[in-house]
Amino acid sequence: MSAAATDRALRDAFGCFATGVTLVTTHWNGQDWGMTCSSFNAVSLDPALVLWNIRHNATSHQAFVHGGGYTVSVLGSEHQELAQAFARGTQAERFAAGEFVRLDSQRLKLASALAWFDCKLYQTVQAGDHDILLGQIEHYGSRPGKGLVFERGQFAVDTLETGAASTSPF
Numbered sequence: 361m362s363a364a365a366t367d368r369a370l371r372d373a374f375g376c377f378a379t380g381v382t383l384v385t386t387h388w389n390g391q392d393w394g395m396t397c398s399s400f401n402a403v404s405l406d407p408a409l410v411l412w413n414i415r416h417n418a419t420s421h422q423a424f425v426h427g428g429g430y431t432v433s434v435l436g437s438e439h440q441e442l443a444q445a446f447a448r449g450t451q452a453e454r455f456a457a458g459e460f461v462r463l464d465s466q467r468l469k470l471a472s473a474l475a476w477f478d479c480k481l482y483q484t485v486q487a488g489d490h491d492i493l494l495g496q497i498e499h500y501g502s503r504p505g506k507g508l509v510f511e512r513g514q515f516a517v518d519t520l521e522t523g524a525a526s527t528s529p530f
């Protein structure tokens with residue numbers, strides 16, 4: 361297989377893993393920065409840690425690495441257009457696509473997020489062409505609602521009952 365074909369095959373294999381979708385934001389150099397992110401995940405309860413991965417050549421890479429922290433807004437089923445808006449265009453165009461609330465950290469969170477986590481940067485791990493940004497949660501919240509799902513390059517909606525108490529043993 362050529363390098364390009366291998367790259368495509370690997371992307372296709374990664375894409376089989378269905379994820380949720382988030383917006384990650386930071387405030388750096390007097391400006392708001394944000395992008396769509398599906399690599400978000402929970403890491404630890406004590407201390408409360410999360411992570412996500414940022415591409416080295418993202419234009420907001422410097423902002424997220426040097427911004428001191430980030431805010432994650434988990435997207436609901438009604439947020440597909442926002443997910444698309446935050447993966448293209450200027451930062452001003454991205455934030456104009458939704459309603460945001462400024463937190464005490466100065467970072468913006470999506471007003472209607474299903475869940476949100478305001479984090480200080482805990483550790484940065486260089487990993488190939490991405491950096492893993494571990495964050496320690498300082499404030500968070502959540503509400504009932506259906507999550508936006510991303511699988512094989514397409515958006516979908518989960519089929520769970522909304523607002524039901526968690527039955528997971530984990």
Ligand SMILES: Cc1cc2nc3c(=O)[nH]c(=O)nc-3n(C[C@H](O)[C@H](O)[C@H](O)COP(=O)(O)O)c2cc1C
Pocket residue numbers: 381394395396397398399400412413414415417418419420421443444446447448510
């Ligand atoms: C569903 C979805 C998930 C994404 N997840 C990530 C991610 O986890 N990390 C990343 O670096 N880019 C991710 N991207 C791509 C960025 O959102 C996109 O490249 C964005 O334009 C980067 O912004 P910037 O170059 O202005 O910093 C994702 C895009 C989409 C549509």
